Amino acid sequence: MRERLHGAPWIGIVGAVLVVVGAGLLATGVLPSDAAIEIGERTWPVLLFVVAATIVAELAAVAGVFHAIAERLGTIGAGRAWVVWLLVVALATVATIMLSLDTTAVLLTPVVVLLARHLRLDPLPFALTTVWLANTGSLLLPVSNLTNLLAEHRLDLGPGAFAALMAPAAIVGIAVPVVAVALVHRRSLAVRFERQTVEAEPDRVLTIGAGVVVALLVPALVSGIEVWIPASVAAALLLVLVAVRRRSAVRWSLVPWQIVLLAVGLFLVVETLHARGLAAALAPVVGTGDGLGDLLRLAGSGALLANGVDNLPAYLALEPLATDPQRMAALLVGVNAGALVTPWASLAILLWHDRLAAMGVTLAWGRYMLLSVVVAPVTVVLAVLALWFAHVA
Template sequence: MRSAIVGAVLLAVGGVLIATGVLPLEDAAAVGERVWPILLFVVAITIVSELCAEAGVFAAIAHRAAEWGRGRTLVLWLLVVVIAVVTTVFLSLDTTAVLLTPVVVVLARHVGVPPLPFALTTVWLANTASLLLPVSNLTNLLAQHRLGGPSPIEFAALMALPALVAILVPGAVIAVLHRRMLVSRYHPDEPSVAVDPVLFRSSIVVLALLLPALVSGVDVWIPAVVAAIVLVVFFAVRRREVLRFSLVPWQLVVFAAGLFLVVDAANSLGLVRLVDAVAGSGEGFVDLLRLAGTSAAGANAINNLPAYLALEGVASSPHRMAALLIGVNAGSLITPWASLATMLWHSRLVGLGVEVSWWRYAALGAVVAPLTVVGAVAVLTLAP
C-alpha cells in the first residue's frame, strides 16, 4: 500500500507539472506511449505467475526438487538456485520474490534445514539474475526500448557474461557462509500436493508455450497477455473464487507511472547534466565501473527504478547501458528498499514467521554487491 500512496502522490505532482507547463503535454504523452506496453506486460506476467502458483506449479517443482536432491542438502540448494534463476530470467524478479520465497521456505522446513539461507538465495538471485533478458526486470524493458529495441537474443548476448558473474558471486558467498548446513543430509518425504489436475496441466502447457515466446522477438506484452487471458478463462471455469482484483499489481503500476512522470520532468529541468558530471563518460573499465557504482549507490539510496530513470540519459551506448543495469539490478543488495522485489520478499518472510535482521542483510550486501558489480563490469568489457 505504501508504494501505491507514493505513486498517487507522484502522479499528483506530475499532473501539477503538466498543468504548469514544466512538463509539456507532448513529453508526457511520449512517456505514456513508451511505458504502457511495459506496464501491461508487468500486469499480465504477474497474473500468469499468481495463477500458476494457485494451480500448484511452483509447489510441485519444489517437491520434485526435494526428491531430486536425494537427501543431499547441497544438491537441493543447487536445485533451488536453478529454479530461482529460471523463474527470475523468464518471469521477472518480482515473481521470484513473491511466489518462490514461500515455496523455498516451506521446502526448507519440510526437509528440516534452516529456511533463511534458502530465502537469502532467492532474494539475491532475484535481483542479480535479472540481468539476462528484457523480461527479467522492469529496468531491462526500459533499457531495451532506449537501445532501439534489440531482440531478446541480442540483449542476452550483451548481458550474458555479466549475468553469469552476477549469479555465481552471490551463490559462492552463500555457499561459503552456510557450508556446514550445505554438507548435511535430509530425509525427503513423499510429496503431497493437492491440485486441480486440469488447472495444473493447463498452467504447465501455458508456461511451456510462454517461455519461448518471451524470447522470440515478439513484443513481450503480447504473449504475456494471451497467456493471462487463457489462464483466467480456465480458472473462471474451474476456480472462479481465485480471480480477484488483488491479482493485478495495481500498486506497482501506480508507483511506476507516477515515477516516470516526475523523473521525466526532473530530466527536463537539468537532472541529466547533474548525473552526467557524477557518472562520467567513456567505455573503458574504469568508466563503466564509475557508472555502475553510481547507479548501485543510487539504487541503495532511493530505489533501483528511480536510479535507473535518473541515469538513463548518460547511458549513451549498449555497454554503458549494460553497466547501468549492472548497478541498479545486481548492485541493489544492501538496503531493504533498493528494489521492490526485496521489499516484497521481506513481507513474505514476515508472513511465514521467518525473522530477518536488516543489519545483517545490509552487512552481507555491502560485501556481495561490490564484488558482484566489479566482477560483472570486468566481464562486460569482454562483450562484443
C-alpha cells in the same frame, strides 16, 4: 499459503501521490506536454507487460505450479541439503530470467522456505538465495526486470541481441551470490535428510494446465514478438482456466495497480527532472566514455543511487547518460545487481522480507545488510569487468 506480488498498500499510496504530483507538473507546464506524450508512448507496452506477467505469475502460484516443482526437487535431492539447494538455485535462476525478479523474490521464496522446513533444513540459505538471485540474476533478458524492458526499448534491441550484450554480466550475477550463500551457510548445507513423498496436487488439471501455459509462454517471450502480446495471451488463458477450476481466485486484486501507479508517477516526476537538466548535472559524476573506469563509475553510481532511492528511479535518472550499449549494460548492472543493500533498494526486497516475517523466519535487517554490502559491490565490479573484457576481447 497465498502470497501476492503487490501486497503492500503503501506502494499504492506512494504511487498515487506521485501521479498527482506528476499531473500537477504537467498541468502547470513544468513538465512539457511533448515530453509527457513521449514517455507515455514509450512505456505503455512495458506497463501492459508488467500487468500481464504479474497476473500470469499470480495465477501460476494459485494453480500450484511453483509448489509442485519445488516438491519434486525435494524428492530428487538424494537426501542431501546441498543438492536440493542447487536445484533451488536453478529454479530461482530460471524463474527470475523468464518470469521476472518479483516472481522469484515474492512467490517462489515462500515455496522453497516451506520445502526446507518440510525437509527439516535451515530455511535461511534458501531465502537468501531467492532474494539475491532475484536481483543479481535479472540481467539476461528484457523480461527479467522492468529496467531491462525500458533499456531494450531505448536501445531498440531484440531479446537475442539484448541477451548477447548482457550474458557476461549475467553469468557473474548468478555465480557470485551462489558462492556467497555456499560459503556463509556451508554447514547447514552439508547436512542430510530423509527423502519425502510428493503430495498429490489438489487439482491436477489446474496445475498441469497452468504449467503448460507457463511453459509455452517462456519461448514466446524470447521469440522477438513484442513481449506484452504473448504475456497478455497467457494471462487470458490462465484467467479462463482458473475461472473454470477455482473461480474464487479470479479477482480484480490480481491487477498490480499499486505498482503501475508507482511506475507512472516515477516516470512523470523523473521526466520532469530530465526536462530541467538532471542529466547534465549528473554527467560529471558518471563519466561519458566506455572505458573500464567510466563503466565502473556509471555502474557504481547506479548502485549507490538505487540503494539510496530504489532501482527504478535510479535507472530513470541515469538512463540518458547510458549513450551506447556498453554503458547501458553497465547501468543495468548497477541498478539491478547492485540494488541489494538497503531494504528499499528494490521493492522485491521489502516484499520478500514481509513474506519471511509472515512465515516466522527471522532475518534481521542488520545481518541482511551486512551480508549484502559485501555481495553487491563484488558482483557489480566483477560483472562490469566481464562486460568490458568481452567488449575488448
